[in-house]
Amino acid sequence: MGSLGGFRIGSGYVPWICGVAVMAAAAFFLFGLVGFRSIIAFAVLFVVPPLMFLGKTSLDVEEKIFFSLFIGLGLFSLVVFAVNQLLPSFRLSAVAAFVLVVLVAFLVVPKILQRRQQKLQ
Numbered sequence: 001m002g003s004l005g006g007f008r009i010g011s012g013y014v015p016w017i018c019g020v021a022v023m024a025a026a027a028f029f030l031f032g033l034v035g036f037r038s039i040i041a042f043a044v045l046f047v048v049p050p051l052m053f054l055g056k057t058s059l060d061v062e063e064k065i066f067f068s069l070f071i072g073l074g075l076f077s078l079v080v081f082a083v084n085q086l087l088p089s090f091r092l093s094a095v096a097a098f099v100l101v102v103l104v105a106f107l108v109v110p111k112i113l114q115r116r117q118q119k120l121q
Helices: 011-031 031-054 061-084 090-120
Strands: none
Touching: 011 031, 011 061, 031 061, 061 090
16 A cells, blocks of 8 residues: 555555544444544544554564553653653643654664664674
8 A cells, every 4th residue: 555654554554444444433323533633633643653663573563552552651751751851841741752752763763773773684
């Protein structure tokens, strides 16, 4: 199908995307626009970024989605908690944690992957 950066969207993701769409429709039916936006935001903010990083691994689609869910929830929450110990505001802590996670994702992770690739060759 299509690709997003280095992440290739294959046919294995179609059932999962349909599942998110069904959950979003049910949330819209039960809770209105707020429920719909909550499900979509959860998927976009917590599942998609780690899924894109796991896209280059040799894991199955189900494993990638499962790990991306827990990496996204656990990593971001842990970083927000740690930053909140230093900063007095929870909102400021969340923004700072988001910036830290993005910096690590774009500065540290590619270097680790590059070293691993060199060791495999």
